[in-house]
Amino acid sequence: MTTTATPADDQAEKLLDPAHHNETLRNVLAYANQRNNALKGVASWGHKMLPIEIAECRKMMALRTPCSGWKNSVAMFFLENVNWHLHPEVVQLFREYVESGLIEVxxxxxxxxxxxxxxxxxxxxxxxxxxxxxxxxxxxxxxxxxxxxxxxxxxxxxxxxxxxxxxxxxxxxxxxxxxxxxxxxxxxxxxxxxxxxxxxxxxxxxxxxxxxxxxxxxxxxxxxxxxxxx
Known part of the structure; x- marks a missing residue:
């Protein structure tokens, strides 16, 4: 008897995928910056999507999913990117990663x-x-x-x-x-x-x-x- 993967199975697998975590973190930075876009529609989309992407990151944080195959990969992500300090929600997410132990400072x-x-x-x-x-x-x-x-x-x-x-x-x-x-x-x-x-x-x-x-x-x-x- 064969079984068919359900959407829930696919989502669970995705949350354990470092590539998905990396992409989601990049989306967090992109949408945070997008909120300041001069185009109202673009800025609105950034405001809408940012909390969704942050919530997805928190799910992967709880599962201790890395964001690449590199050691201390989430720390590396924040060290490789700039201007995230301008967004309180992203700084808070960083602190949560530290508290969770997924970022080793x-x-x-x-x-x-x-x-x-x-x-x-x-x-x-x-x-x-x-x-x-x-x-x-x-x-x-x-x-x-x-x-x-x-x-x-x-x-x-x-x-x-x-x-x-x-x-x-x-x-x-x-x-x-x-x-x-x-x-x-x-x-x-x-x-x-x-x-x-x-x-x-x-x-x-x-x-x-x-x-x-x-x-x-x-x-x-x-x-x-x-x-x-x-």
């Missing part, structure tokens, strides 16, 4: 901008904050820090073994040095650095206040560097 992920020197074993895994620096994605950098990305985990690798690292031959010791050595745009170096400093100082204040659930003060050299940057 300190989980390593692959970045195509990283290549090692000849003769070394290929390895292009980086920390999300490093990924944002390499992609000049300032706002994603800020939001990942706000979501709990730990700047003391940067550098996550020996950057002197990678190609096109600006350096004087000494190892990169903290995130400020990684920003200076690896940001493709020198005009963004002070911006990235200021965001780190703001985050570090806020975490230190939160720890001193002693509110439960807040991140502890960041120890060691990075706190001293943050103070000097200020």
């Amino acid at each position: 300190n989980g390593l992920l692959q970045c195509g901008e990283v290549s090692v020197n000849a003769g070394l074993e290929p390895n292009n895994f980086v920390h999300p904050l490093e990924f944002a620096i390499l992609r000049t994605n300032v706002e994603s950098f800020r939001l990942f820090l706000e979501a709990g990305s730990d700047p003391t985990l940067v550098p996550s690798r020996d950057w002197l073994l990678t190609i096109n690292t600006r350096n004087d031959g000494t190892p990169l010791m903290d995130i400020y040095e990684v920003i200076a050595a690896k940001s493709p745009r020198m005009d963004l170096v002070p911006i990235f650095s200021a965001i780190v400093t703001e985050s570090v100082m806020q975490r230190r204040i939160d720890a001193e206040v002693g509110d439960p659930g807040l991140a502890p003060a960041v120890p060691g050299e990075i706190n001293r560097r943050a103070a000097r940057v200020m």
